[in-house]
Amino acid sequence: MRHIHVIGAGVVGLATALRLQQEGNSVALIDRNGPGEMASRGNAAGIAWTDVTPLASKDIWKKIPSWLLDPLGPLSVRPGYALQILPWMAQFCRAALPDRLKLSVAGKAAINKAALPAWERMWQASGTREHVYLRGCIDVYDNARQIDDAKPFWQEQRGHGIEVEELSGDQIRELEPDLAGNVVGGALVPGWMTVDDPHALCLSMAEAFARNGGKIIKSSVSAVKPRGDHVVLHLEDGEQIISDHAIVACGAWSKELAGQLGDRVPLETERGYNTTFTDPNVSLKHAVMLPGLGFAVTQLSTGLRIGGAVEFGGLKLDPNWKRADVMAEKAARILPGLNRANGTRWMGHRPSLPDTLPVIGSSRVSKRVTYAFGHGHHGLTQAAITAELVADIVQGACPKLDISLYSAQRF
Ligand SMILES: Cc1cc2nc3c(=O)[nH]c(=O)nc-3n(C[C@H](O)[C@H](O)[C@H](O)COP(=O)(O)OP(=O)(O)OC[C@H]3O[C@@H](n4cnc5c(N)ncnc54)[C@H](O)[C@@H]3O)c2cc1C
Numbered sequence: 572m573r574h575i576h577v578i579g580a581g582v583v584g585l586a587t588a589l590r591l592q593q594e595g596n597s598v599a600l601i602d603r604n605g606p607g608e609m610a611s612r613g614n615a616a617g618i619a620w621t622d623v624t625p626l627a628s629k630d631i632w633k634k635i636p637s638w639l640l641d642p643l644g645p646l647s648v649r650p651g652y653a654l655q656i657l658p659w660m661a662q663f664c665r666a667a668l669p670d671r672l673k674l675s676v677a678g679k680a681a682i683n684k685a686a687l688p689a690w691e692r693m694w695q696a697s698g699t700r701e702h703v704y705l706r707g708c709i710d711v712y713d714n715a716r717q718i719d720d721a722k723p724f725w726q727e728q729r730g731h732g733i734e735v736e737e738l739s740g741d742q743i744r745e746l747e748p749d750l751a752g753n754v755v756g757g758a759l760v761p762g763w764m765t766v767d768d769p770h771a772l773c774l775s776m777a778e779a780f781a782r783n784g785g786k787i788i789k790s791s792v793s794a795v796k797p798r799g800d801h802v803v804l805h806l807e808d809g810e811q812i813i814s815d816h817a818i819v820a821c822g823a824w825s826k827e828l829a830g831q832l833g834d835r836v837p838l839e840t841e842r843g844y845n846t847t848f849t850d851p852n853v854s855l856k857h858a859v860m861l862p863g864l865g866f867a868v869t870q871l872s873t874g875l876r877i878g879g880a881v882e883f884g885g886l887k888l889d890p891n892w893k894r895a896d897v898m899a900e901k902a903a904r905i906l907p908g909l910n911r912a913n914g915t916r917w918m919g920h921r922p923s924l925p926d927t928l929p930v931i932g933s934s935r936v937s938k939r940v941t942y943a944f945g946h947g948h949h950g951l952t953q954a955a956i957t958a959e960l961v962a963d964i965v966q967g968a969c970p971k972l973d974i975s976l977y978s979a980q981r982f
Pocket residue numbers: 578579580581582583584601602603604605606607608609610611612613614615616617618619790791792793820821822823824825841842843844845878879880918919920921922943944945946947948949950951952953
């Protein structure tokens with residue numbers, strides 16, 4: 572039996588630990604904050620397998636300049652971080668060039684297509700199916716020109732076999748009566764699934780893992796050193812753990828450990844903000860995306876969650892809570908009955924690579940260290956399929972997807 576250590580107990584590390592455990596390995600999780608406490612805690616709860624277009628796409632050029640003019644808009648850069656983000660931005664722009672975009676689309680479509688079946692297996696095996704609903708998602712617009720701009724994306728989704736039904740403003744209000752009269756149209760994507768509360772899902776996964784004998788260690792890993800037929804993990808308190816195989820699943824904090832292993836990955840964080848209202852006075856049956864504004868509204872078991880957007884500000888700068896407040900204000904324009912009292916604000920660090928694809932695969936220096944990080948806007952969606960791919964890599968089996976697209980050495 573192999574002894575495997577998964578570093579990082581976000582949704583990706585949890586899914587990976589469970590899958591490796593299900594395959595008969597002895598698995599321990601190490602996390603400095605506890606299971607599901609970071610990006611996996613407060614996200615928008617979407618199993619968004621129906622998204623196929625990478626962020627770095629051909630139309631992004633048109634949008635970025637106007638977005639950047641508004642410091643509280645869908646995309647912003649904190650003044651103190653502008654120089655640091657430039658190299659990543661340059662790689663992001665390169666990823667939108669036609670030959671590279673083809674690879675990103677292929678990689679994203681393949682992993683998202685496999686994402687839901689993998690989750691179905693994970694929910695069954697871990698007894699966590701009660702956390703998820705088939706609710707569908709509606710892209711909602713208050714601007715007819717933006718609907719025209721969205722049509723090619725919907726067509727691209729249909730090309731990947733995804734059902735997308737265009738709707739008028741009235742049809743949308745029939746489905747969601749709390750939406751305002753200024754909604755002019757959009758599209759329903761019925762296959763989208765929603766988790767009742769992403770933190771609750773993580774805690775249930777951690778419980779299932781512990782119930783089956785998994786160990787959860789609260790500590791920070793400062794170094795991962797492959798040594799012949801094993802790997803030595805150095806913990807912050809000086810303790811060393813000898814492992815047969817280590818998985819780096821530290822989300823936005825993975826860059827340093829990957830760097831120690833010879834992989835200079837351009838990992839950055841896209842910070843996102845939201846507010847969860849426990850007494851919103853409105854309710855939604857579907858997830859509602861507001862692509863023109865860059866955020867989403869999701870009905871959770873814990874309240875109505877409003878937010879998203881992207882802020883480049885690294886891992887250390889304090890949150891700018893105005894960003895969360897402005898999104899709630901804007902949401903009130905399409906949800907006029909929204910009660911904005913009793914809201915809890917949150918900021919999370921998406922772990923993002925410039926080509927919108929995650930890093931899944933072996934480290935440069937040793938096959939005994941496998942990476943599983945960098946899932947950007949889709950870490951919840953892609954966690955279970957990532958877990959299956961990692962388990963295949965660890966077992967030496969042929970992975971079900973072409974993992975060269977996700978290699979850390981692609982940069
Ligand atoms: C506003 C917002 C909305 C989002 N909405 C969605 C959505 O609807 N659908 C979707 O699919 N995705 C969504 N995402 C993205 C998703 O939340 C992330 O991609 C995902 O949570 C990343 O999971 P992770 O396990 O890789 O990272 P994390 O959840 O951040 O976990 C990493 C863990 O590693 C631990 N760690 C780090 N370094 C060390 C170390 N050295 N030693 C020990 N432990 C360490 C941390 O404590 C942390 O617990 C959203 C993100 C944001 C911010």
